[in-house]
Amino acid sequence: MTASQEVFKSDTANDDRSRVRLWLRLLRASRAIEGELRERLRTTYNVTLPRFDVMAALYREPEGMLMSQLSKYLMVSNGNITGLIDRLTTDGLVHRTLRDGDRRTSVVLLTKTGRENFEQMATSHREWVNELLSSFSPQEAETLAETLKVFASEWERETR
Amino acid sequence: MTASQEVFKSDTANDDRSRVRLWLRLLRASRAIEGELRERLRTTYNVTLPRFDVMAALYREPEGMLMSQLSKYLMVSNGNITGLIDRLTTDGLVHRTLRDGDRRTSVVLLTKTGRENFEQMATSHREWVNELLSSFSPQEAETLAETLKVFASEWERETR
């Protein structure tokens, strides 16, 4: 092996490690934040994080969402969404409609109760996130968010 | 409300949004990466992500880890670890020992099979992470990892 090859090999190994290090830190950060938000949602509003996530997704779409859209947006399996929506329906926070020409699909909407319920939680959620991410200045947050946006669009392009 | 108060309110609202935006992007990025790694571990090695995570933690600690250490390190509940270790034990990848003076604790270790098994997977895992995070240059990755390290230590200090 020549000297330049040696250098190259060494560099590659370093690159490997830096990306793995990034991934592990990213994972740990989101687990920590997620855990804290889960805990606060539970103790304050007696709601689970998955239920909050579903409601947040539906709140952004006043026209409602298909089961498959929810599944894709939240990056969880179809069967998972079915169960979550079943339970949210039982609790009167969500309802299914069939106002489509396609009888395979069902459009899921927040009920009035669900919407009001979510608005309360969303306010706390926003405050909590700001508290938990307070070590990022707004400018840093903006910059980092932009970096992740670029990552997301690259990801989209590559895994489509 | 005076003009300066108006400005202040508006700035605060913007800060709020930038941190929430950051959190949502962080969450989506890690879910996407996690999902892809899960899929590849399953199809390539027929192993689940939680099992891989446990094995990775144990691989770094040749002396073994307590159940409670695993639970804290992986940020999952105690009961969760019990079940995972039960199943990994059944499959001969892990074993519990009691070589402590404290009979409440049990030290968990990778078996020889478990260690060999993990080494195989770890190589692929490193390559996959590098592929999936290829949109970050090694320098960017380094920088971002450092930012998250600072975040983690702030977090430690504040939530201890």
Added chain:
DNA sequence: CTTAGATATTTTATATTTGAAATATTTTTG
């Protein structure tokens, strides 16, 4: 029109996950 394929959702079986309660053990305190 009719059948093959595609699409949307649910069902099923199994694994993971949580949070609370129970159990076992150790440590601390009076």
Added chain:
DNA sequence: CAAAAATATTTCAAATATAAAATATCTAAG
């Protein structure tokens, strides 16, 4: 020492999660 508090783990019930198979419906090719 004995009781109380703390610690480590397991058990339990309910919810969440996955992947694969089943079901229902729609679309399109012939």
